[in-house]
Amino acid sequence: MLPPSVYERLGLARVREKVLAGERLNLEEGLRLLDCPDLLAVGALAHHVRTRLHGPTTYYVVNQHINYSNVCVNGCRFCAFARERGRPGAFELSVEEILQKVRERLHDPITEIHIVGGCHPDLRLETFERLLREIRRIRPGVRLKAFTAVEIDHFARLEGISTRAVLQRLQAAGLDMLPGGGAEVFSPRIRRLLCPDKLSGDGWLRVVREAHELGIKTNATMLFGHKETLEERLEHLDALRRLQDETDGFVCFIPLPFQPHNTKVEDARGTTGVEELRTIAVSRLMLDNIPHIKAYWVMLTVKLAQVALHFGADDLDGTVVEEKIGHMAGAESEQALTRTELERLIREAGFEPVERDCFFEKVQKVQGEMLKAKGQR
Template sequence: MTDATKSPSAADSRDMADLLARAADGERITPEEALLLYTDAPFHALGEAADAHRRRRYPDNIVTYLIDRNINYTNVCVTACKFCAFYRAPKHAEGWSHDLDEVLRRCSEAVDLGATQVMLQGGHHPEYGVEYYEELFSAVKKAYPELVIHSIGPSEIDHMARVSNVDIDEAIRRIKVAGLDSIAGAGAEMLPERPRKALAPLKESGERWLEIMEQAHNQGLRSTATMMMGTGETAAERIEHLRMIRDVHDKTGGFRSFIPWTYQPENNKLKGRTQATVIEYLRLIAVARVFFNDIAHLQSSWLTTGKAAGQLSMHMGVDDLGSIMLEENVISSAGAKHRSRLSELIDLIRSADRIPAQRNTTYERLAVHWTPEDDPQDDRVRSHVSSIVDLPIVEKQAAQAEKKPVEK
């Protein structure tokens, strides 16, 4: 059969195989090609291409994890995002703010449990300007210089600058001097205009979010990039989100990792009308690995997708399984019930035929667990050991999620 008489399906199959081969080899692919891979590539072939890309970058077969704590200083917020179950409007009876002593107490607990990073995040409080964050970051850095402050995001920076009536560059410079080491990818949600306006009409645009990230990168702060999927966005909008991030990284080289996660449907205004499937998530993970050929790390979100999906993601190009979050309130408020102990997270990595290693914020490997004999043994290190609610309630919820009885 000549080329001229081959069926379109055969030609399409050949073109897809060529595209997958180029992606596996680390060649740069276009957004149009990324969309084609996301919607049409055979699932296993897509995963194999992404994993081949990972192996070329990390031939030692190591998958990393982090020990950190998310400390939320307030749930008072003026943005009223429709997917958020955590925030309360100003003057709401359930609104709260932690004082500095409470934040430092939680930092102390994190250090005691081996955390190397804290993520200080909260709502867009109408009274919290740059001065508030200067005091917060400087106090944490003075008390616990060993902790990396990987915190806030462009949305908070935009808000604090407006409250203090300063420009973005000044706000970034001042909080960096105060102790901010790294910027979280918080607030990205969906960057394209249509879904972003539907989700968070009071927030800055996706272009503004990226502009602030670019300004931070230009001041020497590096960051992560995130994406929330499953709120009714199209496949094309998901890929456009990736394209927007890659364009900024091309200019700054400032994103150290990409972390997609899935919308959680409880206790928020969207009420779970649309959600991403595990297969959609895994396909996005694989496409992200081959599309972001210059962003070093890809982290999956077992917190939102579950530990089984987290383990599968390691066969779709992931080189980082995220953290044992000693505290997490925002996503949990919307129904994320997944919990893990350090030993369990390490076992997920090892049973996926990968070598586990603890890392820090910049992905420096602090301890490589080459054999099971190297594994740390500390049952205190588990996700969500503390929260804004009473510890017994947290333990009860975790036990119910795992269908285990609560110890008396």
């Protein structure tokens, strides 16, 4: 922590006191932190909270990302991933093609398979139920983290049923957790500008609340650095914080810097490294009830993700493999990292690596469950 005089000079003395006392910051205090010109002062506060919660531990996961299709009806202006059906670059994987990707990595000690895609106009819910059951058969014990709240809402519209019913059917088929995508920024103004045909911010929160009520944990994201104001960022964080007060269902928050390449967002400024680190730090300080903050190396780059571990983040995500969404928007990071590389990156940053599953349970416990599950087949 920097000397108290630094925070007095910056007008943040009371903020420092509240952070040290573990008291909740209000939106006005969050805005002052986002406006603060002294990045290190903000980072030091976030690092204090991160250390209080997690000590020297930094988490990672051995996982596999699978994007089943980029055909999407939403037409979000910030998305470089989506394509209209039949257009150049559009793709759609069959269930068997997805299962083959799973089989190709049976030699890897994967604990999480992460599945998301576009809102395809024709793929029905029963296809995804079959997919989850088949993956569960091939890799019993693996955690299945799949389908954003936006996809859940899309499935419900196609089937003419409630989102709660969709969640219940997927849960019965083997779904463990929802990823946090599709949240973007909840501001109605921003969604009118960038994704008017997508599930609203309130709709996203409703679907996630239903998941939490069913015992399905989720992550949460925020896509920042496009057209939103600092106030809209803070309102987004506050909405997540208030829902977490109700449900305690969020596991991890992932701030995602906007990648402007190949998108339709005019005059998009994108983000700088300073802005990314400050936003990660303020997220850690504001989200006092969400246990983990992820430095998603795919979007940040590996080098900045290492630095982010000193600005409030305690997780680097994982091995990933074949991520398409960020890279199609211009992400310049690697496509995959090995367990050895992740552990080296964490140690070089001054932390102790701990392998986890999607619930942040230590992997030794998960591997034991996997062996038990295989023995029961």
